[in-house]
Amino acid sequence: MIADKMRPLVENNSAIRAMFEEGKKMALLYGRENVYDFSLGNPNVPAPKAVNQAILDIIKEEETTFVHGYMSNAGYEDVRAAVAGSLNRRFGTHFHLENILMTVGAASGMNVILKTILDPGDEVVVFAPYFMEYGSYVRNYDGVLVVVPPDTKTFYPDLEEFERRITKKTKAVIINTPNNPTGVIYSSGTLEKIAGIMEKKEKEYGKSIVLISDEPYRELAYDGAEVPYVTPFYHNTFVCYSYSKSLSLPGERIGYLVIPDEVDDSQKVIAAATISNRVLGCVNAPSLMQRVIMRCLEEQVNLEAYNRNRELLYNSLKEYGFECIKPEGAFYLFVKAPVDDKEFCGYCKEHRVLLVPGSSFACPGYVRIAYCVSYDQIVRSLPAFKKIAEAYGLMERKEGAE
Amino acid sequence: MIADKMRPLVENNSAIRAMFEEGKKMALLYGRENVYDFSLGNPNVPAPKAVNQAILDIIKEEETTFVHGYMSNAGYEDVRAAVAGSLNRRFGTHFHLENILMTVGAASGMNVILKTILDPGDEVVVFAPYFMEYGSYVRNYDGVLVVVPPDTKTFYPDLEEFERRITKKTKAVIINTPNNPTGVIYSSGTLEKIAGIMEKKEKEYGKSIVLISDEPYRELAYDGAEVPYVTPFYHNTFVCYSYSKSLSLPGERIGYLVIPDEVDDSQKVIAAATISNRVLGCVNAPSLMQRVIMRCLEEQVNLEAYNRNRELLYNSLKEYGFECIKPEGAFYLFVKAPVDDKEFCGYCKEHRVLLVPGSSFACPGYVRIAYCVSYDQIVRSLPAFKKIAEAYGLMERKEGAE
CATH class of the missing domain: 3.90.1150.10 (Aspartate Aminotransferase, domain 1)
Structure with a gap:
């Protein structure tokens, strides 16, 4: 069966x-x-208390068929514009609403982008230790997972081993910072080096190699540690974000995918990713939670x-x-x-x-x-x-x- | 790209x-x-007003980390038991909580079950006119869509053409009643005939052929028309249900998949479908909306x-x-x-x-x-x-x- x-x-x-x-x-x-x-x-x-307050306010203030209804598969335009604006204020990026695709959490965002770009046999590089589900997500689209072994002294990525594992079949590299399970945050220096290697390999093989940054833990950094925003480091970067941890909403399945204009064929990728979101059966990110996010962009657990x-x-x-x-x-x-x-x-x-x-x-x-x-x-x-x-x-x- | x-x-x-x-x-x-x-x-x-009231009540009455948190990938046990109970009361079925897998709407339920059962090249039969997304869902798992041409006189399924299209490669048949786009409801007689043909073909080819009943419109029947429940007609039936129409919540992405005990290898299918739900990136159906459903089982638009x-x-x-x-x-x-x-x-x-x-x-x-x-x-x-x-x-x- x-x-x-x-x-x-x-x-x-x-x-x-x-x-x-x-x-x-x-x-x-x-x-x-x-x-x-x-x-x-x-x-x-x-x-945060503001989340439940936002739910109560939305139910009172916004029209029911709008709050619970269909919207564009990529999400409500006002929500996407607000998310883009918030990222721009915080990280000096230049996103607009078309760059933001609301998703059923980061896991769904990863599935959406992998479905959008992976052909069978394409290789996807991950750094051990890594969240094991990445393997399932990649295999969903007949991709092949390639694992960079861990540096158990520091749990920073082993960049020599990384470079060695990029081949002409490599389509994507997944990073996750702050990291599950180690808690390590990649520094600007590390991101620069990763980007440098990927740029070199893109030229060498004459193809696009994308960086997928899985960021459910972005807001969870201690002792004032900085978590550099990844898109300015490398042109072909996608960000998979989730509010599961930053707003303690893991069951609600709300997040977004960032597809910057700098990505190769960005217009086509945005169109295709929106379709992936629909045909994978998500159709759109949960509507009420999208409206909640718009009211809680400055909130944090x-x-x-x-x-x-x-x-x-x-x-x-x-x-x-x-x-x-x-x-x-x-x-x-x-x-x-x-x-x-x-x-x-x-x-x-x-x-x-x-x-x-x-x-x-x-x-x-x-x-x-x-x-x-x-x-x-x-x-x-x-x-x-x-x-x-x-x-x-x-x-x-x-x-x-x- | x-x-x-x-x-x-x-x-x-x-x-x-x-x-x-x-x-x-x-x-x-x-x-x-x-x-x-x-x-x-x-x-x-x-x-229905009860939906927004349920949201307000849940926020006040239930614990926040529970309402917005992770639960089993198949959904909250109490919600699944309540859904099973409601189906049993209304349709005389004998479901228990394990038969119910909460999903991100019916579209996601269809993806979950198709991912669970389809091998590349497996054929899935649909009756024209049909919701075009079925083709995308089937191709997501490298299945092949086989279309039974429409009987434009009645828009009832043409059962002779149907029987002719079932081959040894057929893995599934999708029906949708009440139907999008025709509004036709399949009678008990029609369901019996479909089941009869499928049973015959299962024996002929010595394999399981499943019936997937896509039911977002189940509650929308006029002039007292009866919409027969499908699982009693055929042993290998899965039901994909959505609250999008019955409770006017299309944006919220809440529904469920029914996997009856009568299905071949049902325990394995339940386990595999739960994993499909997770690895496709949905992880679970939106948590607050699950809790809402439990309080609104008797409600209808x-x-x-x-x-x-x-x-x-x-x-x-x-x-x-x-x-x-x-x-x-x-x-x-x-x-x-x-x-x-x-x-x-x-x-x-x-x-x-x-x-x-x-x-x-x-x-x-x-x-x-x-x-x-x-x-x-x-x-x-x-x-x-x-x-x-x-x-x-x-x-x-x-x-x-x-």
């Missing part, structure tokens, strides 16, 4: 989602407060709550002997596993601590901890983390290494 | 959507009240408003000499064009009457009139329709024929 292409997907279903479902079952069994679920990037910090989580969890884990770089953005810690990462996740689960193995990000030997949970959950989980560290003798190992 | 598969889509962009965009431009030029836009199935009848439109427009057009069957459901009239349908639409546009040519539904020689507009628009448009009829001498032709 099932398509051949779906079989491996069913057999290797997302470990993240599997852990999420497991967590819900365990919460029923042991009580929610006794399960420390760090598996899913599902924000515990609520949406309480970053201090995530920062407090980050500081407590990072400092505690370091104290217990875990190895981990301090994340600059997003809401994940990517921690070295003392044993095989899947085995380690299994052991943690015995302590009711749910993590995702690094193997799920093409980076075995690590585990991802999503700290977008309540501060209280982190406090309550610390004794378990401490016990786990003791069981593996992490402190002794650390001291031995020092 | 653009994928080869996208080129024909860009070149033959949806005539319906093109007309919709045209209508918006003309409204700016001539004033909205002077443009008679019958092109798009965008309901003018507002959502004001059908009398559509019926009033139907009666006025149908009777007036017949009076002017147009040929048309009286639609039993949906909100379209499918009218015989006196000349080539595209030429006729062009002529109507000169009278600021926007229609969609039947060619866009693989049924040239007809035009679709979407009467989901204000009653007032219909009243104001009648002189234009009368002039158009006079220009083609329709009354004289009709009298000549009689």
Whole structure:
């Protein structure tokens, strides 16, 4: 009954989602407060109050058939113009409404642009560790994923390995900064180097190679870290944005795709991407949420709550002997596993601590901890983390290494 | 830059959507009240008051991170159980929550199930006239669309032609009742015959052939016409439902896919379809709207408003000499064009009457009139329709024929 292409997907279903479902079952069994679920990037910090206020105001102020009705497949013109204006104010870009295509979250934006540009066999380069769904998105359009191995010292992209992996079949490169799962933010210098390599390869092969910047974590940067806007660095850049994290609206599926004028054949790409959005079945981004976004462009989730989580969890884990770089953005810690990462996740689960193995990000030997949970959950989980560290003798190992 | 598969889509962009965009431009030029836009199935009848009340109540009563957060990719369990329960009460089915997968509208539901089951080269049978997007959905997964020609006398499916078109490559059959664009409702007898043919062919070829019932118009039936529920007729039936029309929420993108236990390999299909929903980038149906649906299961748009439109427009057009069957459901009239349908639409546009040519539904020689507009628009448009009829001498032709 099932398509051949779906079989491996069913057999290797997302470990993240599997852990999420497991967590819900365990919460029923042991009580929610006794399960420390760090598996899913599902924000515990609520949406800014302005979001719900905007919903109430829109229902009162705007016409019902307009609010819930069809609009152009690319989204309401006023919403797209407002998004473009907000980006221009913040990042000095020169977008207009045609450059903005409202999408069903960033995941849908990625599908839309990949469907628009990928021919079967086209290669798409990603940097490990990477969000495993990229592979599914690329394979949806018969593309081939090419993985740049991780530099586990810094978790910055290994640019030599990157350059080596761009071939005449390369159509796209996906970056994700701030990064899931490492929390690393690419600096201007790194983006310049990536752009330089891609420009060189475009000339060498005489073809367009696009950079797709997946940016659900753009607003989540700590200690005043800057997250450079990517489009000024490279002409063939698309941005996939989501309000899932910046406004804590992951279930609402609202985001946008940026197709700058600087992109090759930009008019055709805009037209084709709008059609992709329609024929993939999304038709348009959810209408009420589009209207909400327009009223909440200056809003942001309480970053201090995530920062407090980050500081407590990072400092505690370091104290217990875990190895981990301090994340600059997003809401994940990517921690070295003392044993095989899947085995380690299994052991943690015995302590009711749910993590995702690094193997799920093409980076075995690590585990991802999503700290977008309540501060209280982190406090309550610390004794378990401490016990786990003791069981593996992490402190002794650390001291031995020092 | 653009994928080869996208080129024909860009070149033959949806005539319906093109007309919709045209209508918006003309409204700016001539004033909205002077443009008679019958092109798009965008309901003018507002959502029931209970919908907006539900939104306000949910914002007040339910926890924000829950309302806007991630849930299982298939949707909130309580919502799915409530949908299953409502179907069981109304149609005597025996669904449980696992049979219901919440989707980003019916279009997304169709993509989800087609991605789940189609291998490249698989044939999907549709009955002309049919919603042209079906072709795009099928080609998204490298399926081949096979069209059963229309019976323009009754617009009921031509079952002999249907049987002839089922081959060993047939994987699916799509039906749409009440039908867009004809308004025809398939009777129990017709469904029995379709099921009988498919059962026979399943045995003959020793394979599963599925029936996909696209049901955005299920609730829109006039004069007490019954719309039989399809799953009891045939074991391998999937239902793609949308609240776009029944609750006037087309922009919100909320619907569901039914995968009954009776379907071959149903457990695997449910698992695979849930993954398809995720990897196509939808991830889940919009969360707030899922919660709204649960509170509005017994609600329905004001059908009398559509019926009033139907009666006025149908009777007036017949009076002017147009040929048309009286639609039993949906909100379209499918009218015989006196000349080539595209030429006729062009002529109507000169009278600021926007229609969609039947060619866009693989049924040239007809035009679709979407009467989901204000009653007032219909009243104001009648002189234009009368002039158009006079220009083609329709009354004289009709009298000549009689």
